[in-house]
Amino acid sequence: MFHKEGQKIIITTFFIVVAIVLAAHFYVDLAWLRISIQVLALILLILILQFFRNPKRLVTPNFDEVLAPVDGKVVVIEEVEESEYFKDKRKQVSIFMSPLNVHVTRYAVSGTVTYSKYHPGKYLVAWHPKSSTENERTTVVLHTPKFGEIGYRQIAGALARRIVNYAEEGEQVAQGQDAGFIKFGSRVDLFLPLDCDIAVKLNQKVVGAKTCIASFRKQDD
Incomplete structure (x- = not known):
């Protein structure tokens, strides 16, 4: 589950990463360079996703x-x-x-x-x-x-x-x-x-x- 404050950033990052991965696939001839660019783009997306994660935590209110x-x-x-x-x-x-x-x-x-x-x-x-x-x-x-x-x-x-x-x-x-x-x-x-x-x-x-x-x-x- 992700926090609502990250929705725009997550969506924007996702489309940017997809564009980078596709561009590298079609326009970068060197295999090692193409794979490196794609991996770095995916790592960026993973970092954004983990930053905006919002784990549910059930709380029984304790007034003390x-x-x-x-x-x-x-x-x-x-x-x-x-x-x-x-x-x-x-x-x-x-x-x-x-x-x-x-x-x-x-x-x-x-x-x-x-x-x-x-x-x-x-x-x-x-x-x-x-x-x-x-x-x-x-x-x-x-x-x-x-x-x-x-x-x-x-x-x-x-x-x-x-x-x-x-x-x-x-x-x-x-x-x-x-x-x-x-x-x-x-x-x-x-x-x-x-x-x-x-x-x-x-x-x-x-x-x-x-x-x-x-x-x-x-x-x-």
């Missing part, structure tokens, strides 16, 4: 956990001062996605979208410390009735040139539901309450809508 919003590797776990929306200290967990990862963004929790804003910006490499505040990005905040507000930020990287964000203020969303897409290498930051328990470690690989990023202590603990 924050699930990974994307596939990738945990590159930051730290306490930060979040200045755009919360304007207070938060636990930040950042997940870096390589071009080989699934790039679908999924809602980490169930709740109501209270904030959704796009910011144009630079295209620093996604692991750069300033990418969270200087790169092209979108910031989304979800209100959960039980644990308050949780934020996440989609960040474009050096290769990513388009962020797709489906979150609309006032919308009710479910944990694991499709929240957007980031094209070609990027990062997502989670901004969590200080009283949550982080369940992942640096450099750990996580799976969107599957891996628990953090859990919350009961208010009466």
